[in-house]
Structure formats: C-alpha cells, structure tokens
Amino acid sequence: MSALSRSVTLAAAAFAVAAAVSCDPVVSDAVDALGGEAPGVRRGPLHRPGQPCLLCHDGALGDPPAFSVAGTIFDDPIDLLGEDGATVSLTDTNGSTYSATTNAAGNFYITPGEWSPTFPLTVSVTSVTTVTMQSQIGRSGACATCHVSPASASSPGPVCMQLEDGGVPP
C-alpha cells in the first residue's frame, strides 16, 4: 500500500470514528440545551449542579469520565443552594450498597469502577435529617433525568432536603 493510500485509509477511518461518536442528534441537542458553563465555574466536580450528569458522563468515546450514578442535592427548591456534606446512600436490586458524599455544590458522583449497580435502585439522603425516596430508580443514574427544576407534570422538582414551606420531606 502506498503512503497516499494509507493516508486516505487512515483519514476515512478517523472520519468514520468521528461520525460514529457524534451521530446521535438527540443527545447532541440535549447537551446543547444545557448551555455553557456558569461564569467563574470551571469544568470539574463543582460544575453544572442540577443538570443530568450522565448526559455527558456516559462513557462514550471522547466524553468526560463515566459515572454510574450522579446528581445534586439542594437545600430547598427556592434557594437551590447545594447541600454540602450530605450522604447519599444507594442500594441496588441485588442488595449491593454504596454511599457518596456531596461536595460544596451539592454534587455527588460515582464511577462504574467504584460501583456499578444493577437497577432498580433505592436511595436515601442524610444531612441534618434523612429523607428516603419512596419510589425506585428504574434505569437512569442521573438524578436530574427526572428531578428537574421547577416541578412540572413530568418532574417532582429538584432533590431537596427541605420543602418550600421549610418542612422536611418524610
């Protein structure tokens, strides 16, 4: 094979790989809809609180590190301040358990290397008090797949340690 043929073959292969990893317009549109980074916040553990982490952290080629479960715990649905130091305790359908602690933004994240659960999951969050999610997590490891702010017909609202009226979820 000549040098020219090899170059053409390599270029075609690179193009095919690039096309393969970028050809899901639904995901691309969803990522675009999230907008850019907040001013003054770098990409990293504190960025994008309340957004569906696994949209990008999905393990796809070229994407940031994969997460198996990740999300954000807020103080209440009005202020939407991250709940720092909350413990997120998860149990998968096989009884395997894992706990993660939220950072200053309220974010927590678990990589597949740390814990690769089998869905469905149950979860409780402990900060000043403990709240337990009454329904199961069926298939999505990203809290914000469902817990979108504000509450709507398709969302119970963000994950908060307090209710709007200052009360505590059961």
Place this chain on the structure above:
Amino acid sequence: MSTPRLFIGAALLVVVACVKPDASATVALDAPTQDGFPYVAELMEHRCGTLDCHGTIARNLRIYGDEGLRYSASDQPCVPAETTTAEVGQDYQSIVGLEPEEMTAVVASHGADPEQLSLIAKPLGIESHMGGTLFSKGDDTYTCLTSWLSGLTNTAACVRALPATICALPAESSFDAGAD
C-alpha cells in the same frame, strides 16, 4: 428479454409502486375490556411508570399516573394525589395500541399465550428489557395483567400486587414523588 417486454415490465412496476392505499380502509382490532382496567392501570403506573422508565414522553408504552408523569400540564407528581380518569384512559390507549395485531390475537383467544405480547414478555425476562425482570409467571402482577387480557380481571391479585401508593405520603414532598 426483448426491449418492449422490459419496457412493459418497468411500466407495470411503476404503476404498482404508485398505487395509493385506500384511505378509507380499516382493519378490525380487538382490545381487552375496560372493566377492571383501572386496577391494571394503577399497577402499571407503580411498576412501570416511574419518570425514568415508561413515565416519560420519549419512550413507547407511555404511562401516566399520580406517582409519575401527569397528563394535565397543570398537575405534578402526587399533585393531585390520585390518578385521573384521563390518565387511565391514556394508559389504556397506550397499552392496547402497543402491538395491536398481537393484542387482537390474544384477546380473540381469551388470553391464551399472553407472552406473545411485549407487555408480558419483557417484564417476564423473555425479551430484552432495560427495566429488567419485574415479575414471574403465576405471581400476583402476572395474574393481574393476564386475567385482564383474558377478559375477566382478577382484581384481588391486582390489589395484592400493588403496594401503598407513595402519594399517600404528604403530597408537598418535592423529593419523594416519582423516580430518580
């Protein structure tokens, strides 16, 4: 083959390919009874309709209910804390319209071989299902669904299969309603 025959053959193909289907044509389909369906709907809402599974508009077999996706834009999960009549109606349409031909066959046979429906085969683990295996043959959930398909809903099995609704808890909770 001679050129005239080729031409005629091509012309016939074009004609056949361009025939429009009869816009008034209909196919008769049978659907299971709506009697007892509210029990089935309640079970489906709880077991299948969490917001990250079938309680999302982006997935087929869309399921509405008080614990998850609401049909009215002004409602929220657990607000109000009961499934509305419109949501039960939407769930019925969603389920019977998933595989209408297969559903017709199952209904015509009074529920014989319900596993030919993805509705049963997927949660049984016979077909691949992202949500995993959710019930097994003979348990209350299976009995509830298959009895409805047979035309006589075993409401007692449906009630036994359904745990207390999460919406029985304080409805103001913004955390406990719905799935992840």
